[in-house]
Amino acid sequence: MNLTYFHSFQSLKVLLFGFCVITLFPELVVSITRHYTFNIEYLNVTRLCHTRNILSVNGKFPGPRLVAREGDRVLVKVVNHISNNVTIHWHGIRQKTTGWSDGPAYVTQCPIQTNQTYTYNFTITGQRGTLFWHAHISWLRATLYGPIIILPKKNESYPFEKPYREIPILFGEWFNVDPEAVINQALQTGGGPNVSDAYTINGLPGPFYNCSSKDTFKLKVKPNKTYLLRIINAALNEELFFSIANHTLTVVEADARYIKPFNTDIIVITPGQTTNVILKTKPYFPNSTFLMIARPYVTGLGTFDNSTPAGILQYKQQHKSPTKNLPFLKPTLPFINDTNFVSNFTRKFKSLANSKFPINVPKKVDKKLFFTVGLGTSPCPENTTCQGPTNNTKFAASVNNYSFVLPSVSIMESYYNFGNSNNGVYKTDFPDNPLNPFNYTGTPPNNTMVNNDTKLVVLKFNTSVELILQDTSILGAESHPLHLHGYDFFVVGQGFGNYDSNKDPSNFNLFDPVERNTVGVPAGGWVAIRFFADNPGVWFMHCHLDIHTSWGLRMAWIVLDGPESNQKLQPPPSDLPKC
Numbered sequence: 131m132n133l134t135y136f137h138s139f140q141s142l143k144v145l146l147f148g149f150c151v152i153t154l155f156p157e158l159v160v161s162i163t164r165h166y167t168f169n170i171e172y173l174n175v176t177r178l179c180h181t182r183n184i185l186s187v188n189g190k191f192p193g194p195r196l197v198a199r200e201g202d203r204v205l206v207k208v209v210n211h212i213s214n215n216v217t218i219h220w221h222g223i224r225q226k227t228t229g230w231s232d233g234p235a236y237v238t239q240c241p242i243q244t245n246q247t248y249t250y251n252f253t254i255t256g257q258r259g260t261l262f263w264h265a266h267i268s269w270l271r272a273t274l275y276g277p278i279i280i281l282p283k284k285n286e287s288y289p290f291e292k293p294y295r296e297i298p299i300l301f302g303e304w305f306n307v308d309p310e311a312v313i314n315q316a317l318q319t320g321g322g323p324n325v326s327d328a329y330t331i332n333g334l335p336g337p338f339y340n341c342s343s344k345d346t347f348k349l350k351v352k353p354n355k356t357y358l359l360r361i362i363n364a365a366l367n368e369e370l371f372f373s374i375a376n377h378t379l380t381v382v383e384a385d386a387r388y389i390k391p392f393n394t395d396i397i398v399i400t401p402g403q404t405t406n407v408i409l410k411t412k413p414y415f416p417n418s419t420f421l422m423i424a425r426p427y428v429t430g431l432g433t434f435d436n437s438t439p440a441g442i443l444q445y446k447q448q449h450k451s452p453t454k455n456l457p458f459l460k461p462t463l464p465f466i467n468d469t470n471f472v473s474n475f476t477r478k479f480k481s482l483a484n485s486k487f488p489i490n491v492p493k494k495v496d497k498k499l500f501f502t503v504g505l506g507t508s509p510c511p512e513n514t515t516c517q518g519p520t521n522n523t524k525f526a527a528s529v530n531n532y533s534f535v536l537p538s539v540s541i542m543e544s545y546y547n548f549g550n551s552n553n554g555v556y557k558t559d560f561p562d563n564p565l566n567p568f569n570y571t572g573t574p575p576n577n578t579m580v581n582n583d584t585k586l587v588v589l590k591f592n593t594s595v596e597l598i599l600q601d602t603s604i605l606g607a608e609s610h611p612l613h614l615h616g617y618d619f620f621v622v623g624q625g626f627g628n629y630d631s632n633k634d635p636s637n638f639n640l641f642d643p644v645e646r647n648t649v650g651v652p653a654g655g656w657v658a659i660r661f662f663a664d665n666p667g668v669w670f671m672h673c674h675l676d677i678h679t680s681w682g683l684r685m686a687w688i689v690l691d692g693p694e695s696n697q698k699l700q701p702p703p704s705d706l707p708k709c
């Protein structure tokens with residue numbers, strides 16, 4: 131008997147056995163492999179009477195939904211038909227041991243070049259809810275983004291009332307010009323970037339902008355039903371308040387983790403965050419139409435456009451189209467800099483943490499880290515004029531005063547292929563604490579210059595980590611939505627002013643802290659997070675305000691392999707793009 135025959139004979143037996151098992155216990159078939167193709171291609175889009183040839187996935191804007199169930203394996207073949215290099219990041223997907231499919235350019239992969247293809251391959255484990263995918267190179271995510279919808283396993287239900295319909299709501303920003311020109315100009319001059327021309331709800335600015343009333347998102351609902359809104363903030367540079375006139379929302383999930391439900395009329399959501407809310411419609415057909423409105427939350431020097439994106443919540447009666455000319459009701463939103471509202475709102479998030487969805491918060495900490503996050507300056511190159519905060523400087527941003535320099539090759543490939551020496555691509559001495567401590571939220575130091583380098587933190591597998599993220603007042607205290615790739619972390623504490631390591635830990639919530647992948651570091655305050663370093667690979671961490679990322683508010687972690695085979699970073703796929 132030759133080996134091939136033996137092999138197929140074995141698989142036949144496996145197949146037959148499998149068939150019987152499936153017929154007898156159909157509920158065992160819970161996970162499948164889902165195949166997607168993402169063609170990155172040009173698309174003509176007109177908003178505010180400006181037509182642009184934007185970048186899209188499959189000619190859709192916003193991009194197509196990626197739908198899967200918890201437990202499913204997802205294969206997305208990305209084909210680059212545009213002239214820019216591109217990568218796609220599956221924001222919030224844990225990517226356990228599959229860092230090659232994470233997507234940040236020059237961190238876990240070289241970008242996909244024109245006419246090249248790369249297949250992202252990952253399994254969704256232990257997550258359900260809403261996430262999103264977006265381009266992860268320069269500012270291409272301005273138009274390359276779309277929802278990731280993770281349904282519960284087939285035999286599982288939601289821990290809340292089953293919705294009648296589920297509707298993604300994506301916030302974005304529209305630029306009348308090419309966003310790449312905006313960021314390139316900002317980096318050249320060292321000044322703040324030009325602001326976008328509109329915020330959008332599902333790609334549409336709404337009726338309050340010039341030449342836009344036909345581009346309004348309309349949510350048509352029936353009375354007395356339960357809707358699940360899957361809300362995603364894909365805006366580049368703005369945290370947003372959001373409210374629907376005369377309707378209370380019940381927040382049930384954050385960053386693909388269930389939370390203890392709470393009611394609110396207004397939500398606030400940072401770029402990089404996603405949240406599911408339940409909207410119960412009025413029991414009877416109402417005599418008005420309801421506006422849903424977003425508005426930026428801006429602190430510090432943050433530049434913003436103070437315009438108002440709006441959509442419409444419209445009731446329709448059975449088999450009838452919506453009644454026209456009903457009066458509009460408008461929600462009231464907090465002031466643009468209402469940090470107290472934001473702080474009170476974020477404190478309401480607690481993990482559901484029940485017996486079905488238990489959480490595992492690190493109680494003991496192996497490694498304590500303290501990172502300052504904030505703005506700073508770089509020198510203006512000789513014989514040029516710059517438009518930074520002072521006339522001979524450029525804007526910069528940093529973590530522990532290091533402004534992270536992206537290499538021109540993939541960090542994770544260097545790590546995988548060259549180990550400790552890593553071919554000189556990066557250094558592993560990122561400081562655990564600020565090198566020059568100061569009164570972080572008091573008077574800033576005279577010297578605000580940042581260091582430029584490619585330094586990483588190295589963690590042993592399964593280290594329990596506590597990280598304090600401390601905002602600084604350099605060039606103005608500002609809220610920073612910090613996003614960690616490859617992980618969800620527990621937000622165990624937050625406060626204003628300087629973190630006090632003697633006093634503050636006693637108030638940490640180790641019982642039901644919310645578990646997220648993106649947390650807003652309060653303007654002029656701090657946040658404490660904990661996680662187990664149980665995912666080997668190289669993981670990017672950065673402010674999800676793209677201008678801050680571009681200025682260097684980013685760093686990366688190396689998590690070493692564990693002893694077991696399922697605790698090791700998998701070998702790179704054969705189609706991994708080359709630089």
Ligand code: C2O
Nearest residue numbers: 219221234402613
């Ligand atoms: Cu949503 Cu590194 O990004």
